[in-house]
Amino acid sequence: MKRRTAIRSILTLPAAMALPVPLPAQVAGPAPPPSNEMPDTPTVAADTHTDTVVKAFNADQFAALNKLSSILVPSLPDTPGGLDAKAGEFLDFLISQSPPDRVMLYNEGLDRLNQEARKRTGKPFGEITAEQARPILAPLHEPWTYEPSTDPFTCFLRAAKEDILKATRNSRQYISVVSRRNRRAGGMGIYWFPIND
Amino acid sequence: MNTGYDVLIIGSGASGGSAAHVLAKKGIRCLMLDAGPAVNFERDRGFKRVYDLPYRGFGKPGRFPNVTQANEFNGNVWADQKKNPYTYDRSAPYNWVRVRLVGGKTLFWGRWSLRLSNYEFRCKDHDGYGTNWPIRYEDLAPYYDRAERIFRVTGQKAGLPQLPDGVFIEDNSPDSGSIRRFDAAAARRGIATTKVRRASGELASSVNLLLPGAIETGNLQIISDAVVREITTDPKTGLANGAYFIDRRSQHDYHVEARVVVLGASCLESTRILLNSGLANSSGVLGHYLFDQFYVKDVVVAVVPQARGGNPPRGLMGGGGCVPRFRNLKTREKNFIRGYLLDFSSGSTPDAKYFPAYGEALEKQLADVEGAGFGIWAIGEVLPRYENHVRIDKKVSDAWGIPALHVQAKYTDNEFEMAKDSMRVSEELCRDAGFEVVASHWQMVPPGESIHELGTCRMGDDPKTSVLNKYNQSHDIKNLFVVDGSAFVSGGCQNPTLTISALAMRAAEYLAEQMRTREI
Ligand SMILES: Cc1cc2nc3c(=O)[nH]c(=O)nc-3n(C[C@H](O)[C@H](O)[C@H](O)COP(=O)(O)OP(=O)(O)OC[C@H]3O[C@@H](n4cnc5c(N)ncnc54)[C@H](O)[C@@H]3O)c2cc1C
Numbered sequence: 001m002k003r004r005t006a007i008r009s010i011l012t013l014p015a016a017m018a019l020p021v022p023l024p025a026q027v028a029g030p031a032p033p034p035s036n037e038m039p040d041t042p043t044v045a046a047d048t049h050t051d052t053v054v055k056a057f058n059a060d061q062f063a064a065l066n067k068l069s070s071i072l073v074p075s076l077p078d079t080p081g082g083l084d085a086k087a088g089e090f091l092d093f094l095i096s097q098s099p100p101d102r103v104m105l106y107n108e109g110l111d112r113l114n115q116e117a118r119k120r121t122g123k124p125f126g127e128i129t130a131e132q133a134r135p136i137l138a139p140l141h142e143p144w145t146y147e148p149s150t151d152p153f154t155c156f157l158r159a160a161k162e163d164i165l166k167a168t169r170n171s172r173q174y175i176s177v178v179s180r181r182n183r184r185a186g187g188m189g190i191y192w193f194p195i196n197d
Numbered sequence: 198m199n200t201g202y203d204v205l206i207i208g209s210g211a212s213g214g215s216a217a218h219v220l221a222k223k224g225i226r227c228l229m230l231d232a233g234p235a236v237n238f239e240r241d242r243g244f245k246r247v248y249d250l251p252y253r254g255f256g257k258p259g260r261f262p263n264v265t266q267a268n269e270f271n272g273n274v275w276a277d278q279k280k281n282p283y284t285y286d287r288s289a290p291y292n293w294v295r296v297r298l299v300g301g302k303t304l305f306w307g308r309w310s311l312r313l314s315n316y317e318f319r320c321k322d323h324d325g326y327g328t329n330w331p332i333r334y335e336d337l338a339p340y341y342d343r344a345e346r347i348f349r350v351t352g353q354k355a356g357l358p359q360l361p362d363g364v365f366i367e368d369n370s371p372d373s374g375s376i377r378r379f380d381a382a383a384a385r386r387g388i389a390t391t392k393v394r395r396a397s398g399e400l401a402s403s404v405n406l407l408l409p410g411a412i413e414t415g416n417l418q419i420i421s422d423a424v425v426r427e428i429t430t431d432p433k434t435g436l437a438n439g440a441y442f443i444d445r446r447s448q449h450d451y452h453v454e455a456r457v458v459v460l461g462a463s464c465l466e467s468t469r470i471l472l473n474s475g476l477a478n479s480s481g482v483l484g485h486y487l488f489d490q491f492y493v494k495d496v497v498v499a500v501v502p503q504a505r506g507g508n509p510p511r512g513l514m515g516g517g518g519c520v521p522r523f524r525n526l527k528t529r530e531k532n533f534i535r536g537y538l539l540d541f542s543s544g545s546t547p548d549a550k551y552f553p554a555y556g557e558a559l560e561k562q563l564a565d566v567e568g569a570g571f572g573i574w575a576i577g578e579v580l581p582r583y584e585n586h587v588r589i590d591k592k593v594s595d596a597w598g599i600p601a602l603h604v605q606a607k608y609t610d611n612e613f614e615m616a617k618d619s620m621r622v623s624e625e626l627c628r629d630a631g632f633e634v635v636a637s638h639w640q641m642v643p644p645g646e647s648i649h650e651l652g653t654c655r656m657g658d659d660p661k662t663s664v665l666n667k668y669n670q671s672h673d674i675k676n677l678f679v680v681d682g683s684a685f686v687s688g689g690c691q692n693p694t695l696t697i698s699a700l701a702m703r704a705a706e707y708l709a710e711q712m713r714t715r716e717i
Contacts, residue, residue: 045249071556072556073555076557076560079560094252094255097258099258099262130556137555141554142553144553146640147640158550163255165549166254167253171248171253172248175247187246187248188245188246191245191250192242193240193243193273195233195234195273195274196241196422
């Protein structure tokens with residue numbers, strides 16, 4: 001019997017006469033009871049897999065904030081910077097939830113960056129180079145004083161420098177790269193859950 | 198069931214815990230009420246990465262406008278400001294830092310444990326200002342000994358009258374090179390330095406050091422989540438006979454009876470309970486003479502030049518110490534009375550804000566000073582003044598309907614001048630030690646932020662000018678005791694908790710004796 005004929009003949013044999021075929025496991029014996037153990041369901045973080053919706057700032061302001069992030073905390077060959085850490089997106093979220101004086105500081109500061117950039121180059125801050133930004137960011141070269149500056153733009157720049165640096169250093173992107181070089185830089189801390197609320 | 202306890206203790210922190218520790222061991226049946234839940238370190242804490250927190254470590258904006266110590270990791274341990282409001286004038290902010298958990302603030306304190314001296318207890322004799330305490334250092338010394346044993350205080354004897362030595366677990370650890378240089382610079386100016394005196398162990402709290410011994414006796418029961426509203430009195434005798442409290446979660450009202458009431462709800466909370474109860478204020482000074490210790494955080498930030506480059510030589514950096522008060526001891530300063538101490542430490546990395554740079558230039562500068570920082574905080578005495586006070590703000594109540602406090606506290610020239618001096622001296626010492634001063638300032642944090650609030654229910658011999666007698670006992674109601682920092686007459690610049698604990702133990706011994714002899 002040719003091989004193909006033989007297979008056909010097997011297929012057409014009455015079920016009882018057919019070669020024994022191993023049965024799927026679930027019908028091999030009594031079904032095991034369903035597991036009551038809670039499995040770990042893997043999830044991913046929103047900020048690594050999706051885009052945030054910009055809320056606090058308009059498009060020009062947001063572009064300025066991103067440019068500022070890239071200048072204040074630039075990406076270096078072995079260290080992620082503000083843009084890699086999505087510091088701008090994060091700060092947009094943070095400021096959208098912040099008290100009104102903080103919102104105003106950022107709104108006015110970002111507008112001022114754009115005005116200054118347009119005045120000097122005809123382009124918004126988001127489109128100028130780090131070199132062109134230098135004179136605009138001059139207040140950041142002033143020595144530190146404990147008393148906040150009386151100039152709101154200087155206050156904004158100081159706040160943004162601190163915030164962008166922190167948002168970058170505390171980001172998943174930064175920590176995962178830096179902790180490969182230095183195990184202590186893992187960003188790990190003891191977290192207190194709500195206590196018996 | 199309300200079984201009528203011997204002593205009702207309100208608050209389970211350093212003060213309430215110390216009182217319970219003594220009373221329960223003397224066979225006195227105590228009930229302790231605490232407004233907060235009991236903490237379970239296994240259940241209530243866990244490791245997390247900062248980027249897994251919703252606000253990347255920044256914390257929810259506006260959640261704790263007055264608690265600069267709060268961050269996103271520890272945010273859930275501080276008393277919620279919305280549920281526990283208080284008020285102050287906009288021109289005089291007050292940072293009231295509270296922990297409402299069984300164990301109180303001792304769960305998180307920095308553990309610095311310093312004795313007061315007769316420069317504080319006899320302050321008026323020394324410089325004519327204010328009021329002496331009704332006790333001397335010698336009265337409290339035996340209780341300091343006990344408290345230090347319980348808190349396992351490490352330190353090194355220095356023989357300084359302004360910072361009496363204690364019963365220390367001897368700290369013989371070698372100092373790093375930078376600390377030795379700083380100590381030598383201070384010594385050249387005749388300024389003494391000491392090793393840090395601190396309770397040992399990661400956790401040195403009421404919960405692990407004071408309460409277990411009391412619970413073991415079978416004489417202490419603790420009700421958590423019990424927010425005390427007011428102390429009740431017997432209308433016939435005028436004596437305290439218990440307290441009303443509210444269950445924190447259910448809002449269910451309760452009353453408990455006891456022969457004696459001991460308040461240790463922390464400085465301002467105890468005074469608030471008394472004001473809301475309308476008790477113990479025949480003197481009219483309840484709520485007044487509020488003070489604390491001012492802090493100038495990072496009064497100087499310096500860099501040790503030899504540690505630059507990101508890899509300090511072994512043994513150069515690390516450790517810390519204390520410059521105890523050195524002003525106005527044998528000589529008199531022109532611009533201020535009293536004094537301050539300096540808390541110095543070596544081996545940090547100065548903050549980015551101090552460097553006038555950004556981008557790659559900033560990164561390079563930070564890498565260069567990594568671990569090369571030398572920092573100093575100044576802690577100064579604040580003069581007790583009648584006008585600095587708390588009172589009930591009838592317009593504001595907490596989440597349990599209990600009227601809240603209005604706090605009024607301002608620093609004045611004596612503190613400002615002292616703060617300026619602390620900056621000048623810190624700069625000089627750092628420069629003399631060969632360090633580079635990166636930044637300095639003398640602005641103190643707002644009153645309250647040192648978390649060393651004191652006064653408002655002060656002790657004294659004269660019932661017309663004080664609320665408590667020398668045993669922390671109310672002049673007006675003999676079975677009412679207040680054993681926390683509110684009893685302080687002056688505070689010096691030494692962190693107060695060791696003194697709070699010693700005073701509470703002394704008061705509890707006296708109370709036990711009064712109960713034994715049926716005086717109470
Ligand atoms: C971060 C930090 C660092 C510190 N570092 C130091 C230091 O290094 N050295 C030092 O000496 N001190 C330090 N302190 C201060 C120290 O913790 C306090 O001085 C000490 O805990 C005060 O003890 P207490 O019993 O008066 O108050 P607490 O310890 O606050 O205890 C009061 C208790 O009363 C309860 N309570 C309040 N209101 C009510 C109510 N209405 N009904 C019932 N219960 C109530 C609270 O829940 C709390 O448990 C620090 C504090 C903090 C937070």
